[in-house]
Amino acid sequence: MTVALYPGSFDPITNGHLDVVHRAARLFEKLIIGVFETPSKSLLFTAEERLEMVRQAVVDVPNVEVQSYSGLTVDFARKVKALAMVRGLRMGSDFEWEFEMAMMNKQLCPELDLVCLMASLKYQFLSSTILKEVASLGGKIDNLVPKHVAEALRKKVGSIR
Ligand code: ADP
Numbered sequence: 038m039t040v041a042l043y044p045g046s047f048d049p050i051t052n053g054h055l056d057v058v059h060r061a062a063r064l065f066e067k068l069i070i071g072v073f074e075t076p077s078k079s080l081l082f083t084a085e086e087r088l089e090m091v092r093q094a095v096v097d098v099p100n101v102e103v104q105s106y107s108g109l110t111v112d113f114a115r116k117v118k119a120l121a122m123v124r125g126l127r128m129g130s131d132f133e134w135e136f137e138m139a140m141m142n143k144q145l146c147p148e149l150d151l152v153c154l155m156a157s158l159k160y161q162f163l164s165s166t167i168l169k170e171v172a173s174l175g176g177k178i179d180n181l182v183p184k185h186v187a188e189a190l191r192k193k194v195g196s197i198r
Contacts, residue, residue, distance in 0.1 A: 041152065042119035044071035044110045048080045049186045050091045051168055053160035057125040058094075060154055062101050069117050070095065072105040081169055081193060094183045111146035122149055127156040127164075169194075 043061055047054060047070075062068045070091055074084040082090070088105045095101045106113040114122055122142070124135055139151045156163075163181055172178050172190040179187050 038066045039121075040067045040069065040117060040119045041065040041121045041123050042069050042071050042110075042114045042117060043123040044073055044106075044113070045124075046076040046078065046080065046165070047072050047087050047091050048076075048078075048082055048165050049087060049168075049182065049190060050094050051160075051163050051165055051182050051186075052180075053125065053127075053156060053163040055094055055183070056157050056160055057123065057154050058101060059098065061123045061152075062098050064152070065121070065123075066100060068098075068101045068123070069119065070101060070103045071110065071113055071117075072103065073110070074105050074107040082189070086189065090183075090186050090189060093185050109145065111142050111149060114149050115146065119149065121152045123152050123154065125156050126153045127161050130164075131156075 041061060043058060045054065058068065058070065072084065072088045072091055084105055088103060092103045095103060104117070110122070126132060126135060135153060142149065142151070168178055168181055169190070173194045178190060182190070
């Protein structure tokens with residue numbers, strides 16, 4: 038079975054991430070979404086909250102599984118027997134970082150290959166970071182995330198404000 042891992046912080050999951058999930062789920066027999074518990078960036082949601090939001094967002098995709106992980110992504114990829122790692126590439130912002138990480142991951146785990154899917158045009162400028170910024174300022178986010186994520190965001194920023 039061809040298994041792929043789509044790792045990320047998903048703080049929170051957006052429609053841009055979901056677009057990548059649906060496209061990757063068509064390419065591989067099984068797609069595992071890996072929610073990285075402890076990224077070095079500052080987070081709005083806890084690991085459990087991020088995991089639950091991702092789970093809810095993909096309940097209707099039969100060949101997608103969601104797991105959280107810590108430590109090296111390549112170690113998690115080995116554990117779940119992934120053949121490939123999936124990442125999304127937005128114009129300008131992602132390429133250099135993904136390239137650098139891919140080179141390092143290749144050193145650490147030569148048998149794992151990286152598959153990058155170009156972000157769809159309508160999600161090119163969508164990031165969890167900008168989404169959180171807009172939500173914290175009371176802007177409309179409903180067309181950018183699933184309903185349960187929009188609600189969780191409003192609740193979270195409301196409790197922080
Ligand atoms: P990380 O902290 O690992 O970058 P993110 O949750 O920010 O985790 O992103 C996970 C992956 O999804 C990355 O490959 C990122 O480039 C990709 N991604 C993020 N937003 C989008 C989007 N709007 N369209 C396509 N891919 C995206």
